[in-house]
Amino acid sequence: MTRPLAILFAWTMALGAALFLLAPLMVIAAASFSPTPVFDLPVGGASLRWYARIGQMDGFWPALSLSLQIAALSTALALALGTLAAIAIAQGRLPGAEAIGTFLVSPLMMPGLVLGIALLQYFRAMGFSAAWSALLLAHLVVTLPYVARTMIAGLSRFDFTLVEAARTLGCTYPGAILKVMVPALAPSFLTAGLFAFLASFDNYPVSIFLTDVRTKTLPIKMLQYIEEAPDPTLAALSTLILGATVILLVASDRLVGLHRMAGTGQ
Template sequence: MSRGIGIALAWISILAAVLFLVAPLAVIVATSFSPTPVFDLPSGGLSLRWYERIGRLDGFWLALSLSLQIGLLSTLLSLVLGTLAAIGIQRGRLPGANALAALLVSPLMLPGLVLGIALLQGFRMVGLTAAWPALLLAHLLITLPYVARTMLAGLARFDFTLVEAARTLGCTFPGAVMRVMLPALAPSFFTATFFAFLASFDNYPISIFLTDARTKTLPIKMLQYIEEAPDPTLAALSTVILAATILLLVLGDKFVGLNRMAGTSD
């Protein structure tokens, strides 16, 4: 009887936690269909007009384009640098390898506001005042830890003797890497890309210090919309972003598996 009560309490706790996490998102989704121009749950019918207004928001396409550019480029650079760093730590037998691995993920340990202020002051000291390159470097700093940590976990399970075996069978070193290492690490690459891009695309506390009047990422632009003309269009835009994230998770589950993405299964 006591074991059954314990299981029931565990399920109740899980359901309560899920409800606590999902409820705000459900409210945003419901608000996006409101027929009234206020943030309110729909009553008396549903409306899609706020979704139609997303593309007409002032500066929306420029902000979306900037977020995609910064997100994709910083993720690509992080994949290259983070993978090379992870290989060096795993295979280089470097002194202080554990300290280097901790250093790579250290930006995640700092509050975003603190990191944003530090980057702003640092860029000013070296004379970097242009918003675009400053944003790229800052987003590289916040995406690199996701890539490095994921690739370190993936490389820890990879047998490097397979590369040497491919070379003894006639493959060049680049060919062995392309045919053996990259396919084996594909789940790690996908996971690193997924989390790094989302970390960049959704970043607000660091970007707010580095944008200017003409260069604003989508999260910063959304804050401006709230201050200037709040209406359910923002809820509709948030719902679209949420749907895109869920779609990426579904694709990740299909091609990689959520267990492997979470690092809980080989």
């Protein structure tokens, strides 16, 4: 008697938690179709007018372009640097490899605000004032831990004899890395890249300290809109970003399996 009850309770809790997590997203998606210029559920009919207005928002395209640039570049750099660092750590011949690994991942555990202020002070002290480059460097700090963590985990299961086998079969060392290690680690690369990209794209607390009037990332621009003109355009934009993220996740799932990306199984 108690067992079915416990199962029922567990299911209720799981469903409740999922609903609690998803409800705001559903509300924002619904509100984006609202025909009226207030954040409201579309009761008297749906409209796509707010979607049409996204592109006309003041400074939207530069902000989107900046966010995409920074996210793509910081992800690419983090993938290269993080993978190289992970190779050194996973091969285990480096003294203090474990400590270095923990250190690389540590920005994940630090509040973004602290990181932002610290970087601002640091760049100031260095006399480094180019907003774009400062943003890129800061986002590298944000994305590197995601890459390092995923790649260290992926590489710890990688058999380095494969690289030796490729070398004896005629590959140079860099060639062996490209032809054998990169394909074998493709799922890890995809996971690392996806998390890094998303972490950079929606980063607010670090970016806010490093932007200037002309250089604003999309999340910062969006917060500014909501202060100036809170109409459902933002809801429409959020829904689009949400949709793009879902498409990205589904595509990755098709490629390597989402359970592997979440790290919940082989």
